[in-house]
Structure formats: C-alpha cells, structure tokens
Amino acid sequence: MELNGYHCAGEGCAEAEDEDTAGPELLLPAGGEPPCSSAAAGSGEKAMADGPAHRERRISNSTPARQRLDSLKKSRPPFPWFGMDIGGTLVKLVYFEPKDITAEEEQEEVESLKSIRHYLTSHTAYGKTGIRDVHLELPDLILWGRKGSLHFIRFPTQELPAFLQMGRDKHFSSLHTTLCATGGGAYKFEADFRTMADLQLLKLDELDCLIKGVLYIDSVVARGPPECYYYENPTHPENCQQKAYNLENPYPLLLVNIGSGVSILAVYSKDNYKRVTGTSLGGGTFLGLCCLLTGCSTFEEALEMASRGESTRVDKLVRDIYGGDYERFGLPGWAVASSFGNMMCKEKRDSVSKEDLARATLVTITNNIGSITRMCALNENIERVVFVGNFLRVNTLSMKLLAYALDYWSKGQLKALFLRHEGYFGAVGALLELLNSS
C-alpha cells in the first residue's frame, strides 16, 4: 500500500523552519542556486509532537475513526502529492512533504521520488526564477492520515518548459502519480506535459480549486500568524495595523482573485458560488505598464519603485481641478479625478520620475479593482470581501489601499480581508482533488 511512501530518517526533514526570519526580503529573485539550509533540522521533530499530531492519535484509538483511517489508507493516493495552478504569469506549486515516513517506507522509496523530495525541500530557490515561499510553509499538517509539511513554490509560466525538462530528467512519469493541475495552463500546456514529460494532467476547474483551497487553508492554520487578517483603521494610516480575522463562518463572501487579470466570485456556501465578473486590469496590467513606462522587468522591481514614488504628480486630483473638495458631489480634494491626468501636459510629463509612474500605475490598478469590487459587493449584497492572488504578494501598499478604498467609499460597510497564502489557493485546491483522482 505504501509502496511510494517515505521512510523518515531525520535528514529528510531538512527544510527550514525559519519562518520567523523569512521576511519578504528573502523572496527577492534569487541570483542562482542558494545554499540549502539544514540549520533548522530537528525543529521539525519538536513540532511533530504538538497539536495536530496528538489529535490524530486520539482519533486513531476510536473504532469508527480507525475504520475511516483504514479506508483512507486504501484510497490514499501514492506519493508524491502535488497540486499545481498554471496561471498567465506564474505557476504555483504546492507540495506535501510527508514527515512521518517509517524506516520501512524509506527503504522502499524509489530513487526518483527521493530525488524530487530532496530537491524541493533542500532548496528555497530553483533555477533563476523559481522560489519556495518558506515563510508560508505549513508544518505538522495532517493530510489524509499522513503528517508532513505543505510547501509553496512558484515560478514564471514562461519557465514551464524548463520545469517539464526537469520532470523528464527526474523520471517523474515513472511514479505513476496523477498531476492535479488547474489554471489556464492546465489546458494550454496539457499536450506539452504529455509529450515533453510523459505526464498525464488531471485538469481541474480554477474557481472550484480556488474556493476549496481558501476554505481548506483557513481551516488548517491553527497556529503561527493568522491566515486571514484585515487592516484596522484603514482610513488612518498612522493607526492602521493588521488584525487577525476569524473566517470560521465566512458566507456570503466576495472572493477577489487578483492574478494577471481579476476574477470576482460570490461564494454563498462551500459548493455554491458564481463568478460575478472580472476585469482585465490586474496584476499583469500593473507589471506590463510598469515595464513599458519605467523599463523595469520584475514585479518586485516595479513594487520597489512604486514604494519610492509619488502618484499625485502623475494623477490629476479633485483639488487640482476644483481647488479643494467638490462638495456638491461629496468628492474630497485628495481623490483622484483622472488617473495619469497630469500626463496630458508636456511639462508635467517631463517632470515626473519613473518611481512616480510606477506608483501611479499601482494606485490606478488597485483603486480600480477596489471600485469594481465595491460595486459587485453592492449588487450582490455582500459585506465581506476576501482578496487573494499574487498581485498582493509583498504588496502592502495595495492591500492598505484596498482596505482604505473599501472602507471609505462604503462608509465602513465593507470589510477588506486578506489571506497570507494569497496566490496559492488554486494550487492547494488542486492538491485536494488528488484524493478523488484514484
């Protein structure tokens, strides 16, 4: 039954438990193969002893639970456990690393499986552009009766051929595992997976996966930083701070997924949701325009520039037109009247910096998403809005802006919520489908 399982021997748990130190700065593009970290070895063992593990043990003693576990064992898919979300810009990969591998399992573990596990867990960067978001790792997770860590990895979609090449080199196909994939790329690259790596994809609906992923992650994160949070006092920048939010009873909620483009879903229950609308002005637009306007080439670069710029030099504000507030219509002077409106004028075009342009692009795209979201929330009569997607990754600027915009324009009616695993829910949802695949 556990032919493809692991035999754990300490060394397999080499992945970093360096969650506390892994700030965003670690996520900047890696220049090459970073050294593998083994400093935190052993901390995993300690973790294994608490919380969820105990619960599992208790469950195993009761008879019905025993049976459930047995049946789970039978239906449990063989390792490795992957979930993939192939988007327009990024491929998101989640990998469940079992940490309860018995010696027996370890011995039986085939070489290719071991090699993949080692490769993924002993690095935090892959090639020039692949990143493992170590700070997001969920350790001590019980999934289908196995205990382990959930890893979160991403790389640009344009690197997919290299990824497939690697899969081929590592004889991934010999593992006879099902690769659960969602996102547009699951369709677009299905043939490539087959021809280049001899892999059969199980294609899954993007929105299904997204919602399953959100609900799952929120339900399993029990300790560490809260999964769901919001900004308190969003309209007072000086007092504005993150606060945990309990998403236990989340319905109805508006789920706004900001990837290259934006999808807005109204979720009424676990299985009842609809796509309300979407917009093509998303993360891809921010980066695309920034590249054209500033010559930058990465999201991190664009964000960094934006953080140093001033959008009011680029945008025309209400006060630029009316000298102050436009009281008749309740428009405050600081509101943007025309995004990039100052750029109609040559002198002003000549006087702005690239940083200003990057900031204005960020503000324009973010505010627009906020505005469309607010209208959808009103039309659907929903007050809770959860923003996810990789546009928000290391993008506190946009999150605070969204929190502000929603709060201000709805007069406090709407709440903007954020999730720590912002971009990975589709991939998580895909992984969860693995159980149903066999």
Added chain:
Amino acid sequence: MATPGGTNRASHSLDKSITLPPDEIFRNLENAKRFAIDIGGSLTKLAYYSTVQHKVAKVRSFDHTAKAGVQQEADGEPLYEISVQEEITARLHFIKFENTYIETCLDFIKDHLVNTETKVIKATGGGAYKFKDLIEKKLKLKVDKEDEMSCLIKGCNFVLKNIPHEAFVYAKHADSEFRFQNTRPDIFPYLLVNIGSGVSIVKVESEDKFERIGGSSIGGGTFWGLGALLTKTKRFDELLQLASKGQHTNVDMLVKDIYGGAYGSLGLTGDLIASSFGKSATADKEFSQEDMAKSLLHMISNDIGQLACLYARLHNLNRVYFGGFFIRGHPVTMHTITYSINFFTKGEVQALFLRHEGYLGAIGAFLKGAEEDNPNQYSWGENYAGSSGLMSVSPDLNPMQRARSGTFDMLEMDRLERQLVNLPLLQDPSSYIPDTVDLTEDALAREYWLYCFEEALDGVVKRAVASQKDQPEAAERAEKFRQKYRHKLQTLRHQPFAYGSLTVRSLLDTREHCLNEFNFPDPYSKIKQRENDMALKYYQKVVRSLEELSWEQRQFALVRGILAGNVFDWGAKAVSDVLESDPEFGFEQAKQQLQERPWLVDAYNQWVERLKGPPHKCALFFVDNSGMDIILGVFPFVRELLLRGTEVVLASNSGPALNDVTNSELQIVTERIAAMDPVIQTAVKEERLILVQSGSSSPCLDLSRLDKVLATVVRERGTDLVIIEGMGRAIHTNYYAMLSCESLKLAVIKNSWLAERLGGKIFSVVFKYEVPSKAQGLH
C-alpha cells in the same frame, strides 16, 4: 465638427489671424441676447438667444359682407388676399469652435452686439475660469459661473425632449452605423456617463433631480496621459488614430494565451482580454505605438463600460447615455464603449450617444440664464438649414468631410409657436415611428430619393422666384437657396446620419427650412389661392351630383372624390409636370387617372360595411392639399360624415409646406363653403365641425409632435376615427402607425418608383381601413 486637439496649442497661443465669415457663423447677433459660454479643454461652445424676423405669407379674407347672400364670387376676384408680413420668432444659436479662436470670436461678437440689455454671460466648463478676465474685458459682460454638471444635465434633458432622433446606438459594422432612437414621451430616468478626463456617472430622475452616483478616475485623461507617455504622440485625436491602426492582441494577454483556447465553463471566449498589457511585462521586447494605443483604448473603454453597467444594474436603469470629450463624435470610442456595454450586459443595455452631446453644457448654461423666457415651456425644433449636423470625425470614414467641416460647428433651434405633444390615440407612443422607410438603412431608397430631390431642385427654385415676381432680388436669393439645399443633399449623400435618420420627411423639411432661410416662406401661396378659387366654383355642382346618387354609389363616389382630389399635388413630380403643362387638367381628368378597384391596398368593402353601422362619434381628419383636394374631395366627404351625425375635426398645417392647405387658408375656405352650404354652415355654427392646427409645417406628419390644443380636442370629443390623407402623411409617414381607434389611410401614389416598390403602378390607390384589435380604443 471640430475635434478636441492638444490643449497646449489651443489654450496658450490665441490665433488672431483668421477671418471669420461674418454672417455665416454668428448669425443674428444684432438681435442676440442672453449669452452663455462653455469652455472646455480645447473647444468653446457659445450659446445665445436671438429673435429672427421672418417673412411669412398671411392670408386674409376680403370683406364679403357687402355681397351677403351672393353665393357665386364675381369672376376673377380672388377668394382671399395674400400678404407677406414680417413675423418675429425666437431662435437659439449654438456655435462650437476651437479655443484658439476665442479672442477673435469675442472681438467679432463685441463689434456686432447691439443689444445693451445684456449684462451677464453664463459660463461653465473647466476653461470658464481661465478665460473669465478676457471675456469680461472684451464683452463688458459679467461672467456668471454655473456648475458644470448641472448645466450638462439641463442641456441633456433639453435635447432629449426637443430634438427627434437625438440619441443613437452606434453599430460599426451595420449598414448604417447610427441607429437613431425615437423621442420618448418620458425621458426619465436615465444614466449619463460623462467621460472627460475622469468619469462621472450621473443618475437623472427628473428635470430637477439628479445625483452623481459614482465615477472613475480612469477616463479620457488616462487614455491621453498614458497614451502620451507610451507613444510620444501628444494629441488626443492622433492617439485615437494610432489606436485605430493597432493590434491589441500583441500587447494584451488573452484568455487563449492562458488557456490555449476558450475557457468554456465560464463562457469566456479565447479572444477575450484576460490581462490588459499582460504581454508587455517584459523588458526585452519592443511594442509598436499603434498596438499599445489600441490596448490602452480597449482597457479604458472596457473598464468604463463595466463600471457603467454595474451602476446601471444597481440602480435598475437601462437607458445609459455616454458623453464627454472621450466620446464626442469619435467612432473609435463609440465602438469600443458599445462593445463593452454589450459584453457586460449581454445585450440587455444599449450604449446610447447624443448627436449634440458637445453642446450640452452650453445649452444648460444658457437655459439657466434664460429662465425668465421660460424656454422649457415651449417646444423647439432643430433648424436643418442652420445646423451643421453630425459629422463623422473619423478620417478613415470621411477624409473629405473632415477637411471641409473646418472649425465651426453650429446648431440652431427654432422656438415653435405651439407646444407639441403626442396624439393621444397612438397605441404605443414609445414605439411609434412616423417614417415608413429609414433611408439611413435603405441604401437603394436613399439613392433614389436624393436623386429625386436633386432633380426637383430646379423646379423649386423656379417656383420660388415666380412666387415673388415683384421682388428683383428674388432670383439671387433663390440661387442661394439652391446652393444651400444642394449642399445639404450632398452632405446627406455622404453622411445620411447627419440630422438623425434620413427620411423623405426630413428631406422635405430640410427643403422647407432652407426656403424659409432665404425668405421664401410660401412659394405656392398664389397657386394655392388660384386653385382654391377654382375649386370653390365647382363645389356646389359636385355636392349636387353626389346627392343624386344612391347611398352605396355615393359612398364610393365620395372616396373616389378624395382620391381624385389628392392627385392635385405639387409635391409630386409626375403631377406638377402635368399641372405646369396643362392648366385645364381638372377634377374629372384626375378621376380617370385613378387605378380601378381592386386597389393596391383595398379595404373599401370593410369601410362601407362599417358605414352601415352606427355613426362615429368624432372623426379627426388630417388634410393634405389645397384646391380640388380639400374643397371637392375632403369637404363632400366631411359633409357626409356630418350628416351621419359624426363630429369632424379638420387638422391642417400651422405653417405652409408645398401646396398643402394651411390652417388660415382652411378657415377662409370653410367660411366660403359654409356660405354656400347650409350643412357646413350649421355644423360650423354648432361646432360639430371645427378646425385645428396640426402644429406642423411639413408635408409629412409626425403624430408624436402635434399641437397641444389638437390633443385636447381629440380627447374631449372622444374621437373614434382618424383619417389621414395623402402620400406625405399616409405613405411616407404613418403607413404603419398603430392607432387605438379606427383609422383610414388613403392616398394616391404619384411616384412610379414608390408605387413599384409597393407592388403597383403610378396612380395606384392605397385605401387602408384599420380597426384596432382591442375593440373600442382607449381614450
């Protein structure tokens, strides 16, 4: 139509070198008062009110009291006298020009302004502040600033109410790009999406109640500003041109770029944009300026369309008008916005545009300053002679027009003497379309009628000159008329949408407006006078011969009489040729021309059956031509109705058009007939026969714009039969009009092309008798 150009050029260097064609643009300045100005980013719109002295033909009955009892007029003495008098009417002038010309224009106005009562000028628009001092200095008028948005809304309400075919749907790939909307009896509520540098979304609920319900900072300024950064193209219209040549798929990430095809389960097609500029997220690729401009245009249009739809849905509104400089006459943006609205509402909401969108602010500012003249209490009509009409500014569409239209665009509106309302008997006023054929859509028919009107032009000019033999400069004026009308026809050939839907009616009305413009108020007055004289002589004979017939025979003879009378139509070339060459052509000859039964449309049997039943309560009769038609055709028929116990309301034109009988002529004719015929006399005395004005001066008939008095009479009298006579009123218009009571539409087709189209020959007869399915119409 001028185009918004670069603000830099337009606002900073004032061009004084141009010389204005003085009377062509700022017309009637000597009688002008109540100025208003709307200064935008690149265009200035000036509005004023003027009084116009018009020559009008008046008819006046001679004093017949001396000859009381004498039934026959002395030979050669005409029935009534015609005099040409001056009449003063009110007109609104709106002129649009580039800001570059503002100083020159102000100078010109100052030099020609006579009226000294005017003390203030209402001003609105972003530039009003900037030019305040200049205006005050030049014109010695105090600038009184008005809120931009409320001017816009006021202007919008005004044009929607007063200009037929003001709003249109834009369909780039259709046979006619512009699909004009009928004036609705109730214009509220609606959504106005004004796309200037930013976007304002305004919900308008009534004349005085509107609210800015939302907006967006992504607007025309974003297109312009970002476009200038991305492409190094500085002018707004150049950016649009650039965009129209680009391929956005090189820059945008489409659904198929992510999915490899469509995203079927969500119904997202592969060509849909998933991420605007998604492909440009790279440092090592160059993108063409055209492609980036196109991508930007799509991004902004889609975004605005989406927000507009979200607001429309939230407020449950389905009429959404778009305006602002981003839209203003630009086919490119009208197309992208239309596309976006269709996409986001799945066709449930249509994007509507306005022909005079650029004038809304100026109109509104003007109206605010003119409240004491109560402009909203009157009905106004677009003067086709003095208005430039909608021009396509797309160079691809019409390079010639663009160059020709120059920098000045005008709109003139005449205050109508009467307030116009719907005929209460229309089955569904909101779906009523007066015109039978839309020449904007029917290219073949357009071709024919434009040719027809051009052919007829010589004759009209000749007739005009002949009508004013005593005035030596008439020939010169007539020549000017010819040039103006020919020019209009040429414009319409290229841009049939210039004044709304092109129809036979609009071609006829444009001709009347042009004739009036050059002081030919009534070229047919003398002909009408002569023909009325002539016909009156035969009236009694005709009545007597009818009385000799059996009831059945008489009913048929009466109908044939109307039809024969209707042959006398100077508007129809086939007839006017005969009438010019054969002065002896009479009532009997006309009867012989008529098609024998069965007619082309023949509901005569049903009509006679109906006549065997109870009499109608009251008949409303829209009459047509003077002379034989009204006197020997209509009056005997009316007489029979009166004898049956039916009251009759005769509706005739308020002003002259061709040889149609006008209300004032009809009054004299009726008096004369009453003097000969006791039946008519009694009916007039007892007010069982009354005359009303239609409110129109057109050879055609728009049942949605009729004199308010007529509507009241119709309602009060419980009218249950409407009779519409003649080609103009029953064929070119109203052929398909659905009424809530019985109706008769009768006409002789005096045009072989039209007859053929309807499946008949020249002088075919249409006799349409209709009973609404819901018996006994609603009153």
